[in-house]
Amino acid sequence: MTTGSATYTVLTDGNGRTYRVGETPHDLLGRSRAWMMWLPWAAMFAVSSFEYGWGAVEETVERRYHWTLTDAFWLASIWAVFQAGVAFPAGRLREKGVFSARAAMLVGALCCGVSWFTLAHVGNLAVGFVGYSVLGGTGAGLVYATCINMVGKWYPEKRGARVGFVNGAFAYGVVPVIYVFSYVLDERNYSAVLDALGGYMLVAVAICGLFFRDPPKNWWPSEVDPLRWASGDHRAAARSLAKNPPAVRQFSPMEAIRSGMLPLMWGCMVIIGMVSLFGINFEVPFAKESHFGPFVAASAAGVLSVVNGTGRAVVGWASDLFGRRQTLTIVLVIAAVAQFGVLYAGNTHNLVLFMVAAFLTGFGSGAFYPLFATLVPDYFGENHNATNYGIVYSSKLVGGIGGGGLAASVVVAWGYTGAYLLAGGAALLAAAISLFLRQPGRGHGRTQGRPTPAVADGLGPALAG
Template sequence: MGKGAVSYEELTDDNGRVYRVGETSQDILGRSRTWMVWLPWLAMVAVSVFEYGWGAVVDTLESNYGWSLSDVFWLASVWAVFQAGVAFPAGRLRESGRVSARSAMLVGAVLSGIGYFTIANSGNLFLAFLGYSVLGGTGAGMVYATCINMVGKWFPEKRGGLTGFVNGGFAYGSVPFIYIFSALLHPTNYSIILTLVGLYMLVVVAVCGFFFKDPPKNWWPAGVDPRPKATGSRSLVVNPPAVRQFSTVEAIRTGMLPLMWVCLVIIGGVSLFGINFQVPFAKASGFGPFIAASSAGVLSIVNGTGRALVGWVSDRIGRRQTLTSVLVIAAVAQFGVLWSGNTHNTPVFMFFAFLVGFGGGAFYPLFASLVPDYFGENNNASNYGLVYSAKLIGGVGGGGLAAAVVNAWSYTGAYCLAGGIALLSALLTLFLRQPGRQDTTTTTSPATPAIGTTA
């Protein structure tokens, strides 16, 4: 029984999993849990310019600061390392109660702003690595991880579509900036434009983060029965709740978390390669600035909207099945971009830019949903943080190492390599299974039915 005016029940199913039911989001937040969709989405939109706008700003930084292609893409690689690397320790701090979701967001807002303030006002490469890559990457990573975990905790019964929606903001939120950077950025105004971008991120993320709050441990929405057959939920039938709450060590021992990590290392590197080299390859293929910028814009829009779409699909056909399909599409897209670029076929190039965007981002919300599906919500911040840390390796591969591959093997060798390893990642996902569940179409019944009003 809960303390105070609001009561709850703790129901235990046949697997020993506990569900805390009876409290609505109004009881906990003082408002609808829908706020925990829109606020994370808006914050993700704000920080999206870091990753998806970088390819459009690199020419200006090279020409103004005298940096090489390798310099700017190693900046992106180190940024990706810190952006992904902070997710696990930040998750552990949140789950231990030492750092609240609000505090994580406020710190992330300040560090994100510092990232763009640094490259806007200094051409010193060391300071750029420190301010943009290390601090900016850490800040963006704290925002990303907190937002993704927030929506998954508040919507455990339909996390696929909503996690995809929030995750999508991290891609298409950068589209206006891609065009601004490509069309307006020049030596006389780059400092003020990049400074304003940093200020925009700081303010938007801080305001959104101020209202963040996690639900209690084991919380389940009032009025939503966790038994698939009882509630008739298609999503819970094809993606049944985890059989229990796994600690990070227990999740590793199942073998499934390490397998997810390996898959994400591979496809994460392919995704970042596509993002970072879309504009440079388009220009190298003889396409004009508008087509180059438009291909990056299409990539970002589809990358974002595709995340919401696959989340919705995964709620209906299953998370793992959707993930495998997405990775196959990502592989095919690499070969298509290469062929259409080498043949200077603009319509086909734009079509495959569309597929690169779709396949290169849609897997992120699927992994973000698979982790709590397999291991539960209580330790999701650290469990997903560990899986997401795969981007540490993928970031290096898709940025600095990819630039070296391009220099050594040309774009042909780089795109062929990317397509081949994307297919390997798709193959590995076929071995993913929910730990402890023999029948993936049903779930055991709680000892007492979950009764309450819809949050």
């Protein structure tokens, strides 16, 4: 390799995985690859207000436009449908080279800004669905999918921890906004506050997106020997590979579906996605219903968001040590316990227990996202990861409806007691389903094959993918 005109070698291991080595981040970007971690983190931080701040703003929105609780949470539900639904087509277009990461981020920035501007000035519910739910969901989905995919590509040897770190910003970035919504926002300054939030999202995401650039397909950092890493010769890799062996081959989307594991992941994520969004959306209203007051309600939401975000980074690290599937099951059980805990604490007006339950809710409602994001390439390989994970993440299409609009209907019909009992039971069902996840093509107890010697498939100039 020579500076300014880097060459690369393509290596193949015993599982058929290829690695493009020889180019440094400076050859490809002109700067450290840390930029491709911090920029996605900043963009995810900026758009976090959509999902994790809605529970704090919905009451003011209802008063402002005379909407019902069900109206408000159907807005959130349709937002979640579009936020999740855009992941698959966006991933497919990126893999085909039709839609660049930069273009996805700029379109996402514009949609995010317009969504809050619409909610700030238009009281027509139908227009709100188009402006906030459709455009806002599409914009946030483009940002989310692009950022998660980006950091995974630039950190192939540290995927679990780095993806968890960036994913976490999608939750705890909302904390300042929650207190603004709870203490500053009222009908007099409503439009100004939401305009400021929309402008912040538009500018922050656009600036981050201008610097986004994918590495070449199958790129690995030049300082890491991917064959030694894949074989477990590296001590850290050996610990992770003992629990998380690489995919036996590269699965196309149809092959991943036919394996049965991709549909199982999808179904599991539908269920826990409903529970997650229910906990996020209704914790603040339930806290107020339990007479804890606005400060406690906002603090509970803040604790939920902070733990939700930091928990994603923690489980990424833990999954490297203990196994992604094992960690996923534990997270889902914690999510179930959290629902029952919030219900008991609210009904008994136990403030300390309510905050503890908010802590557990935050952890259980977000930590599963990076686990699924890393399970997909572990099970099906990296070559079609954007599409395969897009399919799994599309489960939020169903989960968003269940955790928002339908959940609001359940609260109206059965009260918070019935809704929280249903949510806790659903989380336990998701945990049971996760026990059946198995890596396709790798028999129970089968050991990981060691890679073959390096094979040079080609040399050429460094090109960004």
